[in-house]
Amino acid sequence: MAKLSFFCFIIFSLFISFSTAFNPEKPTDRRILVILDDASLKSSHSIFFNSLKSRGYDLDFKLSDDRKIALQRYGNYLYDGLVLFSPSVDSIGEGSLKLNDVLEFVDSGHDLIVAANANASDFIRNVASECGVDFEDDTSAMVIDHTSYSVSEIEGDHTLIASDHFIKSDVILGEEKIQAPLLFRGIAHSVNAASSLVLKVLSASPAAYSANPSSKLSSPPALTGTSISLVSVVQARNNARVLISGSLDMFSDRFLRSSVQKAGTSHTYEKSGNEQFLAEISKWIFHERGHLKAVNVRHHKVGETNEPSIYRINDDLEYFVEIYEWSGTSWEPYVADDVQLQFYMMSPYVLKTLSKDKRGLYHTSFKVPDIYGVFQFKIEYQRLGYTSLSLAKQIPVRPYKHNEYERFIPVAFPYYGASFSTMGAFFIFSVLYLYHK
Template sequence: MARSLILVALISLLPFLSASSPSLESPKGRRVLVLLDDLAIKSSHSLYFGSLQSRGYDLDFKLADDPKIGLQRYGQYLYDGLILFCPATERFGGSLDQAAILDFVDSGHDLIIAADANASDLIREVATECGVDFDEDPVAMVIDHIGYAVSDTEGDHTLIAADDFIDCSVILGNKKIEAPVLFQGIGHSLNPSNHLVLKVLAASPSAYSANPKSKLSNPPSLTGSAISLVSVMQARNNARVLITGSLSIFSNRLFRSSVQKAGSSTRHEKAGNEQFLTEISKWIFHERGHLKAVNVKHNKVGEADEPAIYRINDDLEYSIEIYEWSGGSWEPYVSDDVQVQFYMMSPYVLKTLSTDKKGVYSTSFKVPDVYGVFQFKVEYQRLGYSSLSLSKQIPVRPFRHNEYERFIPAAYPYYGAAFSMMAGFFLFTFVHLYNK
């Protein structure tokens, strides 16, 4: 009876265990928890949610204060991604808190945070831990009297038509975003000590952050292109985070709106919000820019088996296969800047790997004339791509006593000196004995 109960319990946990870690063999079927301040957001932002579901994501919608919220069960994560569309939440329900969210990211999972003018301290603190600082003024919004959208008729010019995108096709896709993105919300700055966070959409040089309902009495704390509207972070474990100060940027209203930037005669029938957020979501959830390395091999030239030890001055070959997830399958990754180090305390050999453009990278070199414990190291970090950090340890020994050459050409002068001395001694002895 007890065994049957345990079996039933294990079977009931299978769906959760299968979703406990992100399976990048196929992103489809991945579970994402969406926390909302109000369930009405589910319908007002349905176009964005629909784009995720059409790509195979299983969205679990819950109110942010739901007492049953939990990211883990029995030590296993139930979700692969987390979307926080609950900027006003002061406290999460269930077992979810700031520490749990940060642990979620530290475990390699992805996160999207959308704030707005009434962002709570909790949301601000989570963003700060990810390298982003929202404007400290709780009523400040991004204002632009030059780069505003023409449809902003209120006079405060808080509806911005932003088009200062990051120049990275890995993050934003190969198709250029022609129409500006409509943004209405709060700005943030990047922590200069955090080199992992990137500004994806920046404000124009004429923008500033202030209270739109009052006159400026002091200089604004955030101005110009230093204001980031949308930022991303890729952690060292390749977890990805998206942070923006606007919840409405994801809304159906802005997805469907036409846009014309002030001072421009071009009017776009549709704002760039849908294309921009769809493409960046693909990157956040590892549908693009994710690399994997397999089949790391090394061997002596002319041999196929991997040795347990090398000898100094051996000629060796090193190869590795690198693939990129294309959204539907693994495709060969082609680049000319992948390098391998033969490393002991410092690199003794640094070689750029050549590729056959089918995913295989290889090179050959001579083991340095230094013995000890070396490592083959590949450290590959490029903008937009997940980082690769591979190492493989191998000892290197000196020549054994019976492996040296019998006669070393460099020692011929010494051989000659020895034999000439012997010949001279023999001649001297002969002359001394027989000379009268």
């Protein structure tokens, strides 16, 4: 009886694992693990959490000292996304969740949100560093800006930043422009110049710098101006997405509800742009927007419908592919002017921009090069904010067979004429020479 119960438990666990795994047909994350420093964060940051719940996410809240924290069971991941709101904890689950576990979670194609503050631990800093983001080394430093601060803090140390330096990308931040500045209080980070996968979504102003607000500067700050990133995102090569913020307060109800007036302006916004910003950026992070897929890749000779196993040099062929974008609920046709096809062997012999219709179908036609070998139909599509598409299909190209060459080609007509005229002249000469004196 005990063995049967254990067997049933294993089957049930596997069923739960598979049912919550990432589904490529519906790529939006659904089951998210939220790790908190303190249980009070669940209420103090409730607006952000409720916005996720209202969009259909299943949030599993756990405290950082919970020893039962696990991202996978029996080799299958239990969650689609991970939110780390535990900036000061050096060890999550008292060691049950290690740095490599978080990195493997991202490497397997899952998404991550990391929020830090002035008490950021080495664990959080190492997670960010592995993603191409480096937090300020000085643990007492915060972002200070004497020009782009919230007027409510005019008598303070100007660490409450009112920033509106957003990335210009509709796919990341939505088509509706964020009108009000964002409130930010936290630490600075820089983007690793060697990483091409990291984007600054919210930057500091040119007058900002990172320093200890309670002491005088004895040396120039390490991070200054627009090199300071307040919020950054990463889209890995496997299309996993990561959000890294230097402020946990940025997600709080107080910042989301607070009015804001940026220094140097007279206009006061009734509510900061934090709520709109977090809603839009979370849609992108959890694949409600900007996720592409390609289907029905096919090619054939012009005038035919069946896909051949081999082409001949100088054949006329057609290539088709359908590309769709996930809208959060369904797949919609993706329309763009920059999707290109390479006919590739060591280097591209043909490079064509694909024509499109309004239903997601892309196509082109071209003549096979006069070179035989093993070619590839290749699409490497990378566009800011969208998941990358990498398509490759191999096809051999052969030369003409011995009986496929043209017997008489127009360009050789002068030579044919010269040959026959020579024979005719020789015949006439022979007759005249033999029969006439």
